[in-house]
Structures are given as structure tokens and as C-alpha cells.
Amino acid sequence: MSLHPELLNLALRLLCAFAASLVIGLDRELHERAAGMRTTILVCLAACIAMMSANLLLPQAGKESGSFVQMDVMRLPLGILTGMGFIGAGAIMRRDDGFVLGVTTAATLWFVTVMGLCFGAGQFLLGGTAFLAALATLWPLKYAEHHIGKDREARLVVILSRDGPSEAEVRHTLSHPPFRIRRAFVRIASDTGRRELRYDLRYAADAGAPPPDFVASLAAREGVEQVEWEV
Structure with a gap:
């Protein structure tokens, strides 16, 4: 100075x-x-x-x-x-x-x-x-x-009827890359057998990427009443 x-x-x-x-x-x-x-x-x-x-x-x-x-x-x-x-x-x-x-x-x-x-x-x-x-x-x-793959957080909510897929089947899909389960929540109605599954996930994806393909395929399965995907 x-x-x-x-x-x-x-x-x-x-x-x-x-x-x-x-x-x-x-x-x-x-x-x-x-x-x-x-x-x-x-x-x-x-x-x-x-x-x-x-x-x-x-x-x-x-x-x-x-x-x-x-x-x-x-x-x-x-x-x-x-x-x-x-x-x-x-x-x-x-x-x-x-x-x-x-x-x-x-x-x-x-x-x-x-x-x-x-x-x-x-x-x-x-x-x-x-x-x-x-x-x-x-x-x-x-x-x-935007071109770098990052670990992102998402929440998956699945409502299943009594004859829908088991929790083990859903978890098996989410246990493979690119997904990692951070937290899981299960609620079962004893009278109807209706189940609510919630998963907090981390997965590798680009910014603004659409929901993974398995979300649509899961929603189309018999016994699946509702699927929610939140990023």
C-alpha cells in the first residue's frame, strides 16, 4: 500500500x-x-x-x-x-x-x-x-x-395390500446399487393386512434426474396400491 x-x-x-x-x-x-x-x-x-x-x-x-x-x-x-x-x-x-x-x-x-x-x-x-x-x-x-454423479437423498413410500409383494422383495430391490437404504419403516394393519413401507435412500444420480425405472414397475405390480417417490 x-x-x-x-x-x-x-x-x-x-x-x-x-x-x-x-x-x-x-x-x-x-x-x-x-x-x-x-x-x-x-x-x-x-x-x-x-x-x-x-x-x-x-x-x-x-x-x-x-x-x-x-x-x-x-x-x-x-x-x-x-x-x-x-x-x-x-x-x-x-x-x-x-x-x-x-x-x-x-x-x-x-x-x-x-x-x-x-x-x-x-x-x-x-x-x-x-x-x-x-x-x-x-x-x-x-x-x-450437473454432469457429475452425486449421492442424493430420496424417500420411497409403498402401500401394499395383503396379497402384494413382501417387504423382503422390495428391500431386495433397494439393496443393490445405485441404492443404499439409510432408514426403513414398516407399518402393518392387523385387521386388513395392509402394509405401509417407508425407505430413506441414498442413490447416485444426476441433478434433476427422473425417478428410477423400478418405481413405475413397482407401481404396476399386483397388490401395490400406491407408490410415492420424493427427492
Whole structure:
């Protein structure tokens, strides 16, 4: 950081922070995420301004002879990063089914904060590199994720009459790849013999994949009254 930055240099820092956070926020905005353009721009500019303020205070830092006061201007950007932890934590939610949302949003906010600190310190090369790394992470890798097979969670509910397939037959189908049974629940009506089977599964599938073929074949079997597949 320069001890005596010029006004044009400070304006360039703000412009770089604004432009970079605008592009990153646009990706979040297009996908209707919690942190859109305005949020990422404000966070990045706040970090940039904090770092510029620390830069302007550098000539005044230090301990004078006979003084018990010492100014550590670097505490200002460190405080910004600490504050971002609270904002990021507020963006993360855990649903009742255990699924966690908002982690990428929180990481994006933390990232644009660090990027803003880089631009605020006049480290244009480092900030620009961070910006390009963010673009590569948020855009190309997002599309690559759709082609990577992932373990997904699903729930299968089967209602069987007395003469329907046995629980052992259904479980045998689910005991082979790509399925893994995590939890199983069985309810049997003693008067009618009607059975309700519930399975919490993990299976390998692409995002947005249709229900497995065996769901339709199971529903077509005699004695199967109802089949529900929930992802």
C-alpha cells in the first residue's frame, strides 16, 4: 500500500471493487439467490472503503516518544472480516429434513469482502486474479456439477395390500446399487393386512434426474396400491 495514495488511485480502487462485485452479484441475481447484486456490491465496497481508510491512516500510525497510545490501523480490515462472519452465518439455513442452504451465498459474501480488501489496498493484480477465480468457480464449475454423479437423498413410500409383494422383495430391490437404504419403516394393519413401507435412500444420480425405472414397475405390480417417490 502506498503511504500517500492519490485521489485518482483511490477512485480506481473503488471502481474495480464495484465492477468486480457487480459481475459476481449478477450471477447470484440471475439464479434468485439471497445475496444479489446490491448485496455483493455493498459488501465489497464496504471492505474496499475500510481498507482505503486504513491506508490513509498509515502515515499516522506508530508510537511517538513519550506516548502510551499506539494505533494499529490493520485492525480495521480484520474487524470487517469478523463482521462478515455474522452476515454469512445469517445466510445459512438448515431445513427440517437436514438439507443445508446458503453455504455458497455465505462463501460468496466472504469472498467479495476479501476481494474488496485487496482492491482497497491497491493490490489490483491480486484483486483481479481473485475476480477471475471467482468467475471460474461460479460459472463454468456450476455447469460441470450437473454432469457429475452425486449421492442424493430420496424417500420411497409403498402401500401394499395383503396379497402384494413382501417387504423382503422390495428391500431386495433397494439393496443393490445405485441404492443404499439409510432408514426403513414398516407399518402393518392387523385387521386388513395392509402394509405401509417407508425407505430413506441414498442413490447416485444426476441433478434433476427422473425417478428410477423400478418405481413405475413397482407401481404396476399386483397388490401395490400406491407408490410415492420424493427427492
